[in-house]
Amino acid sequence: MTHAVAMLVLDGVVGFDLGVPPQVFGAARTADNTPLYTVTTCGPGGRPVRPERGGFTVVPDHDLAPLATADTVLVPGVSGGPPLTDGTVTAEVAEVLLAAAGMLDGRRAASHWAWAKRLGRLYPRVEWDFEVLFVDDGDMLTSAGVAAGADLCLHVVRGDHGSAVANQAARRCVMPAWRDGGQAQYIERPIPAAHGNGTETTRAWALSRLAEQISLDELAGHARMSVRTFTRRFRDETGMSPQKWLLQQRMAHARLLLESTDLSVDVVARRSGLGSATALRQHFQHSVGVAPTAYRRAFRHP
Known part of the structure; x- marks a missing residue:
């Protein structure tokens, strides 16, 4: 049986976060090309939502019901809106939003380095790690967001089916099977001109x-x-x-x-x-x- 992944889609969803999981999990297949995962999108009432950058509309496959039966629930990043401005969400999505529902309290979690101060203030009981690309805390896995979501998806595939399947999925997606280093290499900082004298x-x-x-x-x-x-x-x-x-x-x-x-x-x-x-x-x-x-x-x- 394939592993069912259900993604929660909210207004302001990060488009990259939304598009990566179907691509990576869809590329994970057996030797005879049988899919190992199915990915569906779920949203409040199944209503269309607008991604953070706009320009298109996302129509979820379902309402929130499949989130209760999925093998894995995946929450793409959300840019702006109540979850980031004041830490609140509507009652119908509170149970499936990790930090807002308190499910990460006392646990280690990753997120984007640019949101370190705000998330630390909104969710002080979470043990945030803004240096790594992702954190695997058993039944809770979190990533630094955007491209790091691809690293996390490959990590899941690698843990479920081994490095051979994950490496093949990475090749199909034209991406590295493993990225070393943490977020420090991506933090914005002024870099002086090398003039041929760099390292x-x-x-x-x-x-x-x-x-x-x-x-x-x-x-x-x-x-x-x-x-x-x-x-x-x-x-x-x-x-x-x-x-x-x-x-x-x-x-x-x-x-x-x-x-x-x-x-x-x-x-x-x-x-x-x-x-x-x-x-x-x-x-x-x-x-x-x-x-x-x-x-x-x-x-x-x-």
Whole structure:
């Protein structure tokens, strides 16, 4: 049986958020091309709604009834209106709007970095994380919104059916199967003109040497900058420190090796520059939440 996804559509819905789930879930199929998900739209009274940018009208497939029987209820972002201005919603949608119904109180959740202050004020009992692209808190999953919704949909597919199906869905949607990094790289900040003296060449140099131990002095030396200037320029261009960026690249390479090879955890740790199996396990537990062996069992495709 296919997995039924029901989307709640309200006035002011973010069009991108509304369009991505049917595309991603629709691309998730079995080897014989059988769909694994069905996606329907639901709105109050089944009445037409206007997306945030206008220009077209959305007519939901149903009223709110399918939300009660769906395997997964998906709430696209809403731009403006009562949910954002004063935290209130109508009685008929209160039960299916997560934060407004109190269902996220005391739980970790993601949302767009631009709304950090407002959401923190409206819903102070939610443990907001405005640094990550999405949060998987068991039966509640939230994303940073807009393009991050695609990352979350692929995460759901990967958890349900494994990396092979998720990777195939990503290829059909012409998108990366996994994006490293958090929202910091997208936060608006003034970036000085590089004039050919940026850190991109040094980043490429570091990526080709992930198995080696690379110090901050070596990175700055390769870029022909002082450590202070290099660190500032690096943070301006990537939104993170050189050390944090390098660790993320090492973790991404370790995940790739765990998914695509039978190398031992010790060898994976060495080839990704994390040193030892102990260090790899510690980093995996901290950033992924599982041990490397558990990750391999979940995502290694025979």
